[in-house]
Amino acid sequence: MIFVKYKLIALDIDGTIRNTENPVSIRTIKIIKDLVELGVHIVIATGRTFKSAKNILDGIYGIKYIVPFQGAQVVDLKNGSIKWHSPLNPIMLNSALNELDDYSGFQIMVNCNGHVFVSDLTDEMVSYGNRNNLDIKYIDNLRDLALENPDRIVVLGDACKIQKLESHLQSKFKNYLYITRSLPYFCEILHPNSGKDKGLAWLCEKLKIKKSETIAFGNGYNDLQMIKWVEMGVAVKNSVPEIINVANKLAPSIENDGVASVLEEFMELGYFK
Template sequence: MGYRLIALDVDGTIRSGSNPIAERTRRAIDAARESGAVVTLATGRAYRSAIVNSAALDIDVPISTSQGAYIADPVSGEVFRHCPLTGEMALVTLDKLQEHIGPDDSGTQVVAYYPGIMYVDRMSQWAASYGQRTEIEVRLVSNLREVASEGLTRIVAVGDDADIEALERDIRPLLSMSVLVMRSLPYFCEILHPRGGKEDALGWMCERFGIARSETIAFGNGYNDVQMLEWAGLGIAVGDAVPEALAAADSVAPPFDEHGVAQVLEELLAKGLIG
């Protein structure tokens, strides 16, 4: 018996920037699927942004988006799992973020995500550009506390790398007992429901498809992939991953620009270890 479930992070793992997914990677994923494996995405992207990538790979099984907080069918849109922040979680998070950031800090912006919507309390250049790139509606409100009880998928602080690193370090001890705090990108600090991580989504996938944890492979490169790489039967970090992901992985693939994911899948397929 080989590996039967393959979970793929997107950005920095199977694609980068505006570049499309490489043909070699597509072929390797197709071959893994033809061998009987379930191939899915486990991405920090919001659902509407993620389905562009699932469509490019012809994925028709549930995908994990917004880390692991939102699992849905990439074709029909049917939602299978949503772990939103409670109203209390959201209010406490917003208060702690505001205390840390301060009213005069215009360089860091806090935004709140609801499926298909990003709420902002000011329409910054970054927010407007984000909406255009991702096709997510950016909705302006006078205060994010107004939407705290809406069932927010996540709250995110966006800013300079150094500021966000410091923010994560400072607020983690204040919030981590009740919510999940992580940097998904150097300039993104996310707060989610405590069961909103990629590892929880991978566990859900295993239950849905009747696959053992030991039969899973996870590929990733970022801070938000660490727990998933630790949880999977075989956690593989691409060679240019952040140090935390490299340390968490069971194995390290070649770097992204050397088609690391494709190389590993090709090797496992050649050994009959997939499907």
């Protein structure tokens, strides 16, 4: 039997290789190093900002690229240079903010130029910034960022209300905007050409890697398109049902080093060059 030789592995961070109780394990760090030394590209695809993701990846060998902001960018990890960017244009930003004006009870943030901007600097926002090592900045009107190439809008709120908001915005904007949830209480609004799958597609073209040579691991709603796009989509145990339903394989939980165990299995089967 001839096996595909996988050349690129995309890893989500939160809920996939770490969570609040379990940092990235030594076993995961080791298999990443072993694969990099075989010539495999390990790419981080995350909803986190570049700065936040970079802090978590400190000390992990061989990762060259991050796809942060739900796939709005592809960034060189070593020097922080943005290699690809799909920001919201002014009409998109204003259309989304106008729609959100009809809602109350939500916190709204805009990621732009490495900062997080809010027009209501609440204690919750300050605490969120401190927990995630983010620079939270106050701006009187978020629409003033329209010409600054904003990465995304993030809406925070009650999980049930966020789910309803996501459904409404997807129905309202259809393919005009990319709407997703990273966590049950986060709804994110991006350019339709954003998404982890879009960032990976651009990077694969740059690296001359075929779609058939890709693997991705994920667990959340925002991983859905990425898991569907790659050749081998792997859902970590306790993923949302939507991910499990489309994945090619189910990995053990984070607590049981799910990602590392699957990659070790694939290595033993000769799936890497």
